[in-house]
Amino acid sequence: MATIRDLNADHIDILKEIGNIGAGNAATALSQLLNKKIEMNVPNVQIVSFDEMMDLVGGAEQVVAAVFLRIEGEAPGSMFFVLSLPQAERFVKQMTGDALFSLASPHPSELGISALQELGNILAGSYLSALADFTKLTLYPSVPALTVDMIGAILQYGLLELSRVGDYAIVIDTAVHEEQQPEDSINGHFFLLPDPDSFVPIFRSLGVSYE
């Protein structure tokens, strides 16, 4: 089986394009949902060790709000939409009009949590449907799960399948942020982590060999 190290510049470009198309679609959905302008960075495709991956997001202990879903089908993998707590709270306040919503409170309002869950559903769904359209692969997303916790503990779930093959992950990372809001290292990230066996179908579907 081909290993992660066999990726060439064409492969990286394709993965970037996947990040671009997926997150672009999701950013449009987010912008419509919040009725404000959302900016998106150029996708970052990185081959990183598991520890480096945690450093990318500000360290394993960084507390974030994350929506996680598993992708089954022809190109299985894991997808995460990660928000800093202030950003998640801002989004919820905008959607629900509840100016007091706080994720730090011991019992955040159920309405707020379900708004955040729904936001995650919509964004992850639009990312994946763009990805499926682009690759013509059949992808079945699981119901997204929302959690607020240490990012290291959350991202571990995306590394399980990869960890059976090696100690590296290919991360397709696209950051989104609201216009005129300060950017910080963990502002709105989409992470797509294809399982090791998914690279062959992804590249093949786009006409690039990778065996």
Next chain:
Amino acid sequence: MNELVHVIKVGIADMNVVQPPHLIRTSGLGSCVGVVIFDQMKEVAGLAHVMLPDSSLARSETINIAKYADTAVEALVELIIKAGGRKNWLKAKLAGGAQMFSFQSANTDMMRIGPRNVEAVKRELERFRIPVVAEDVGGSSGRTIEFNPKTCILSIRTVNQGVKEI
């Protein structure tokens, strides 16, 4: 004279040993299990950040022994003995193995990985006759743990419950 205290960091699928005055820690344990094995009198301890229950899950020719419960416990015991620990005096403390997400997905085995990691680590410890003297496992929260080989106290930090010591 004051000696500088270092905190030895153990990454994901990694292990190391520690002696006083230094501390050893690993961050962001989710489904992974942090297993500490120590000899209290000799003041030597080791920590492994175990990711998967069994090396039979590996699909590569070379494996990272710190990643799998069955290979990590054995290798950690060896490291501790090399650092001065005594085989028959070893004890263990465990933390981690949470189930962060509950899914109704086809791949439930992988989603149940936290409890499976805990079971596998315990099975290995039993094989080496190492008693588990304290544990904080399961639940649905991420943990950061730090062990002091002098006091043999394991501090566990979670997002919602602050710090507890076992």
